[in-house]
Amino acid sequence: MTTGYDLSEVDREKRMGGLGAETAREIRVIDLTDFENRRAEITEQLWTAATEIGFFQLSGHGIPQWQLDDAFARAAAFFALPESVKARYPLVKADNAGWESLSQVRPSIGVPDQKESYQITRPHMASLWPSEAELPGFVSAILDFEHRCWSVAMRVLSCFADRLGLPRDHFTAAHDPESEQYQSTLRLLHYFAVSEELRDVPGRWRAGAHTDFDCLTLLFQRDGQGGLQVCPGKEMGEQAWTSITPSSSLITCNIGDMLTRWSDDLLPSNFHRVRSPGRDEYQGERYSIAYFAQADRDAVIQGPRGVYPPVTAADFLAERVRANYRPRM
Ligand SMILES: O=C(O)CCC(=O)C(=O)O
Numbered sequence: 001m002t003t004g005y006d007l008s009e010v011d012r013e014k015r016m017g018g019l020g021a022e023t024a025r026e027i028r029v030i031d032l033t034d035f036e037n038r039r040a041e042i043t044e045q046l047w048t049a050a051t052e053i054g055f056f057q058l059s060g061h062g063i064p065q066w067q068l069d070d071a072f073a074r075a076a077a078f079f080a081l082p083e084s085v086k087a088r089y090p091l092v093k094a095d096n097a098g099w100e101s102l103s104q105v106r107p108s109i110g111v112p113d114q115k116e117s118y119q120i121t122r123p124h125m126a127s128l129w130p131s132e133a134e135l136p137g138f139v140s141a142i143l144d145f146e147h148r149c150w151s152v153a154m155r156v157l158s159c160f161a162d163r164l165g166l167p168r169d170h171f172t173a174a175h176d177p178e179s180e181q182y183q184s185t186l187r188l189l190h191y192f193a194v195s196e197e198l199r200d201v202p203g204r205w206r207a208g209a210h211t212d213f214d215c216l217t218l219l220f221q222r223d224g225q226g227g228l229q230v231c232p233g234k235e236m237g238e239q240a241w242t243s244i245t246p247s248s249s250l251i252t253c254n255i256g257d258m259l260t261r262w263s264d265d266l267l268p269s270n271f272h273r274v275r276s277p278g279r280d281e282y283q284g285e286r287y288s289i290a291y292f293a294q295a296d297r298d299a300v301i302q303g304p305r306g307v308y309p310p311v312t313a314a315d316f317l318a319e320r321v322r323a324n325y326r327p328r329m
């Protein structure tokens with residue numbers, strides 16, 4: 001077993017900080033309706049979208065619209081708390097839990113993302129939840145939403161397991177919400193409105209180019225709050241980025257580095273970033289929510305063909321988090 005790993009993903013990321021070009025690409029929408037009866041067809045669609053393009057969107061995912069809207073309303077209420085209150089729930093890096101602001105520095109750009117975020121990782125929240133008085137009903141609503149995300153992610157991962165020749169529940173067993181080792185994370189994100197003095201300042205990103213550390217990311221956005229751009233991993237050399245039209249009802253998915261390793265590189269992780277609005281665009285704030293399906297700390301990541309040495313999900317994640325935040329955090 002290796003301890004840590006060689007961080008080649010970070011080296012790769014450091015080459016992706018430039019502006020690049022823009023290009024149109026097809027982003028497929030895959031309908032999960034009637035999942036159990038349509039599993040074979042859906043599996044084919046997910047596999048080709050994931051391997052040919054990398055990013056895809058889900059409709060028919062079963063999370064009701066009211067619950068998506070409610071999660072965003074609660075996220076906005078959290079970020080609207082006074083700084084002094086949010087500061088009582090600071091990000092604990094080792095646990096991927098808590099609130100941070102302007103502290104995530106992507107290796108690609110070397111300056112902080114223009115955002116704040118609040119991360120929920122179930123086993124580590126004891127002292128990190130806002131109180132009932134501060135935000136009534138927040139904890140139960142967010143935990144319920146997190147569980148709905150888990151269940152969508154596990155459906156998608158079960159299809160990938162089938163195609164990789166692994167037991168169908170291989171990934172589900174490694175993302176066990178009942179385990180103390182669980183480390184999947186729900187992340188509420190708030191990108192700041194662009195102040196007058198920061199407009200047109202080059203080199204500012206809402207989120208610098210990166211791949212995610214996890215197995216699978218579910219990303220929720222809001223109509224009209226654009227900025228997400230993607231660049232399929234296998235085409236990273238060209239640095240041609242495609243803007244994703246935000247949608248309040250679809251889930252945008254991407255593969256993360258953990259699943260790339262676990263699939264012996266068959267499922268590529270994908271670069272993405274959130275650009276700052278241009279001069280003539282909406283300069284207001286932007287919200288998004290991401291669910292990162294990250295295997296439990298004690299899960300051992302190694303693909304069926306053993307292309308990479310085994311590494312625990314705990315070691316894998318710890319190295320990436322260390323490479324991503326200012327030392328003071
Ligand atoms: O906010 C977004 O649209 C993307 C967020 C993201 O890529 C991340 O937090 O890893």
Ligand SMILES: [Fe+2]
Nearest residue numbers: 210211212272
């Ligand atoms: Fe991301």
